[in-house]
Amino acid sequence: MAASATRVGFIGLGAMGYPMASVLHSAGISVEVLDRSEDLSNNFVEEHAQARRLRSVSDLSEDIETVILMLPDSKAVDAVVLGTDGMKGLVDVLPPSALIIDMSSSNPVRTRELAERLKARQIHLVDAPVSGGVKKAASGSLAVMVGGEPEQVQRATSLLNLMGGSVTHVGSVGCGHALKALNNYIAAVSFVSAAEALLVAERFGLDLSLMTDVLNQSSGKNSTTDYKVKQFILSGTFNSGFSLQLMAKDVGIALDLARSTGQPLQLGDQMGKLWGGAAASFKQSIDHTVMYKLIAGREIR
Ligand code: NAD
Numbered sequence: 001m002a003a004s005a006t007r008v009g010f011i012g013l014g015a016m017g018y019p020m021a022s023v024l025h026s027a028g029i030s031v032e033v034l035d036r037s038e039d040l041s042n043n044f045v046e047e048h049a050q051a052r053r054l055r056s057v058s059d060l061s062e063d064i065e066t067v068i069l070m071l072p073d074s075k076a077v078d079a080v081v082l083g084t085d086g087m088k089g090l091v092d093v094l095p096p097s098a099l100i101i102d103m104s105s106s107n108p109v110r111t112r113e114l115a116e117r118l119k120a121r122q123i124h125l126v127d128a129p130v131s132g133g134v135k136k137a138a139s140g141s142l143a144v145m146v147g148g149e150p151e152q153v154q155r156a157t158s159l160l161n162l163m164g165g166s167v168t169h170v171g172s173v174g175c176g177h178a179l180k181a182l183n184n185y186i187a188a189v190s191f192v193s194a195a196e197a198l199l200v201a202e203r204f205g206l207d208l209s210l211m212t213d214v215l216n217q218s219s220g221k222n223s224t225t226d227y228k229v230k231q232f233i234l235s236g237t238f239n240s241g242f243s244l245q246l247m248a249k250d251v252g253i254a255l256d257l258a259r260s261t262g263q264p265l266q267l268g269d270q271m272g273k274l275w276g277g278a279a280a281s282f283k284q285s286i287d288h289t290v291m292y293k294l295i296a297g298r299e300i301r
Contacts, residue, residue: 005099005159006030009060009067011080012104013040015241016130017070019138020103020163024068025051027162032060058088065095066159069102073249074110077102081114096122101156103144103163105129105184105246107253108177109260111147115173124152125173128160129180133227134241141165145183147176178257185254187223188247188271194224195292198233208234232289240289247288248279 006029010021013035025031025048034054035041045053054060057080060067067090071077081100083089090100100123102111108127115125126148136142144164146153153169160167170179197220201211212234215225232240251271258265265271278294286300293300 005066005155007061007064007066008032008159009034009054009057009064010070011035011057011067012070012072012076013037013044014070014072015134015243016137018044019134020068020070020130020142021051022048023138023140023163024159029159029162032064034059056087057090057093060093062095065098066156067094067098067100068159069100069104071102071104071106072246073104074107074114077104077106078110078114082117091118091121091123094123097124099124099126099152099155101126101128101159102177103128103130105180105250105253106177108147108174108181108257111177112174124149124155126152126156127173127176128156128167129176130164131180131183132165136165137163144168145170145176145179147171147178148173177253181250181253181257184247184250185265185268185271188251188275189267190222191224191228191288191291192271192274192295194220194222194229195233195295198229198292199296228289232287233292238287238289238293240287242288243285244275244282244288244290245279245285247291248275251275 008029009032011034013021013033021031021033030050032052032054033041033044041053045051069077081090083092111127118125126146128144128146130142130144132142140163142164144160144167146169157167170176198208202208212225212229215221228240232238255268255272258268278291290300
């Protein structure tokens with residue numbers, strides 16, 4: 001069994017996957033890339049001379065034993081791993097003892113089910129979702145939270161260290177995905193509380209930029225006040241790189257997780273309706289920071 005892979009498959013070249021695969025390529029890892037968007041795959045191999053483009057998982061080189069996934073959700077992960085619509089999945093093409101590292105923010109309950117199914121085929125699964133956004137993805141300084149059997153986590157660690165500023169083994173398979181969903185639930189609640197506080201402050205006549213500086217020196221500081229208010233809201237750019245649809249998905253996962261444990265979330269229903277309702281009302285992907293305008297009742301263009 002290879003202790004540290006120097007050749008990997010990387011599937012999902014979106015806002016996060018593209019810069020993460022790029023970081024691996026810069027570190028000398030041979031990457032074979034696949035995305036259902038042909039443009040993204042083509043751009044990647046044009047920009048990265050040593051990378052190889054795949055048209056399907058069946059094109060993976062035979063000696064590849066490690067595949068990283070950075071896909072939207074568990075539905076996409078299951079499709080790529082188990083196959084769909086007559087297309088082969090990773091389970092059909094990877095050799096026994098191969099390792100799949102799911103860095104997407106997937107549903108932890110489904111992750112555990114998938115790991116069980118893979119075990120029957122002697123394929124290992126480690127969940128390693130990330131926090132930090134596009135900027136930290138590009139600088140290889142993401143916070144990575146890892147779930148899995150110690151031996152398999154050890155096997156993934158050198159690759160994860162290239163993409164992460166911190167890599168923490170948080171428990172058995174699924175625990176990384178559980179922690180990530182709960183992290184984003186906290187971020188979703190924080191976003192709404194910060195947005196509402198700013199709107200009240202604006203009506204009272206406070207300067208929102210000055211207020212944000214003070215909040216960031218005070219107990220109200222959170223990820224929204226620190227990384228989002230000035231950067232993406234007050235600047236008017238609303239382009240954090242993390243979509244409203246993905247945030248709504250993560251809130252939904254946290255609510256499912258809470259239900260599965262029997263622990264109620266007092267703000268859960270409200271958060272589910274607010275983020276889920278907003279996501280459903282847009283056909284196109286839209287940045288999650290636009291929630292500020294929605295709460296303010298402002299027009300979205
Ligand atoms: P994204 O939508 O930009 O990228 C997902 C990519 O997966 C797309 O390029 C899409 O074409 C591809 N894809 C979807 N289904 C596929 C399939 N069946 N086969 C091949 N490719 C497929 O999403 P993102 O922002 O890069 O996020 C990826 C994951 O990371 C999500 O789970 C998200 O919740 C999580 N995440 C995102 C951020 C962020 O700031 N954007 C931060 C932390 C975690």
